[in-house]
Amino acid sequence: MPSDPNSKTRVRIAFLSLFVVFLAGAYFVGDLGKLQENISARESRTALQGISDPKQIEEALRHHPSNKFLQMTAMATRAADETSAATEKLLNEVEPPAVSKNINLGAASRVDLEALRRDLKTAQANATALMPRFSALLKTERDNVKKYALSLQIKQDIVTGLLDNIDQRHAEITAFTSKTLSARADYYRAYENYVAVLAGEFGTYKVVDGQFIFPFQRTVDRYNAAANAMTTASRQIAELEEEKKSLMKSGQERWIQFVNGL
Numbered sequence: 001m002p003s004d005p006n007s008k009t010r011v012r013i014a015f016l017s018l019f020v021v022f023l024a025g026a027y028f029v030g031d032l033g034k035l036q037e038n039i040s041a042r043e044s045r046t047a048l049q050g051i052s053d054p055k056q057i058e059e060a061l062r063h064h065p066s067n068k069f070l071q072m073t074a075m076a077t078r079a080a081d082e083t084s085a086a087t088e089k090l091l092n093e094v095e096p097p098a099v100s101k102n103i104n105l106g107a108a109s110r111v112d113l114e115a116l117r118r119d120l121k122t123a124q125a126n127a128t129a130l131m132p133r134f135s136a137l138l139k140t141e142r143d144n145v146k147k148y149a150l151s152l153q154i155k156q157d158i159v160t161g162l163l164d165n166i167d168q169r170h171a172e173i174t175a176f177t178s179k180t181l182s183a184r185a186d187y188y189r190a191y192e193n194y195v196a197v198l199a200g201e202f203g204t205y206k207v208v209d210g211q212f213i214f215p216f217q218r219t220v221d222r223y224n225a226a227a228n229a230m231t232t233a234s235r236q237i238a239e240l241e242e243e244k245k246s247l248m249k250s251g252q253e254r255w256i257q258f259v260n261g262l
Helices: 007-026 042-048 055-063 068-092 110-129 131-151 156-200 217-260
Strands: 206-208 211-213
Touching: 055 068, 068 131, 068 156, 110 131, 110 156, 131 156, 156 217
Parallel strands: none
Antiparallel strands: 206 211
16 A cells, blocks of 8 residues: 555645635625626726726725725625634644644654654544634624624615625535535544554554555555545545535625625
8 A cells, every 4th residue: 555645635635725715705706797787886886897806896995985885895805804814724723733744654653653643633623623613703704794784874685685695605614614624534533543553563564665565464454444544535525625616606696696686
């Protein structure tokens, strides 16, 4: 079996982490190039013409500082960006630094392997415990957007529609994040079990051309079972990459529907 079967999975985990971070802010923007034809107010239509980046909303607001819709949209985008930054910080706290390093397990000492096991157990525990803190970030975002939108004295139905949009977005993000963290916890568990086999058999195996060679078939069977579990956990993470595509699309469509209803 390869001495480092988890290198591709690390890339997938990192990508999914960044996606969760990006997702929190992206829904508010969608494809604003399409939104320019759907916004009822002429000033807002003109201001949003050609916008394709969230930062451009601030520029539009500077040109039309009294436009309440632009004020609300800009604030909602800023709030989502703040949630994104805070979420990224949380996600970065899941893995101890040693877990994300490209470790050569074939050359690792027993001390190195045991240290990696401890770090993987910590990562698993962190991933399992993260959701309440993530949910608190979403609640803060919603509360702040609601307070600001009401302060603008915008029509209640528009504020309600905005909050409904946020609630639906948050529900989808929460479900996706929960599955992502669960998949990461499963991977850390499988990885730790894999390393446990190596630590338990340290001194009995050889590494030839990147392959572990064990003296007994029963050890080979244990090793293969642990490696296969890692492959399964990696596959679950890869499947989440496909789910994110439909999640992004539904969020953009819902935002457009909200604007159409103004």
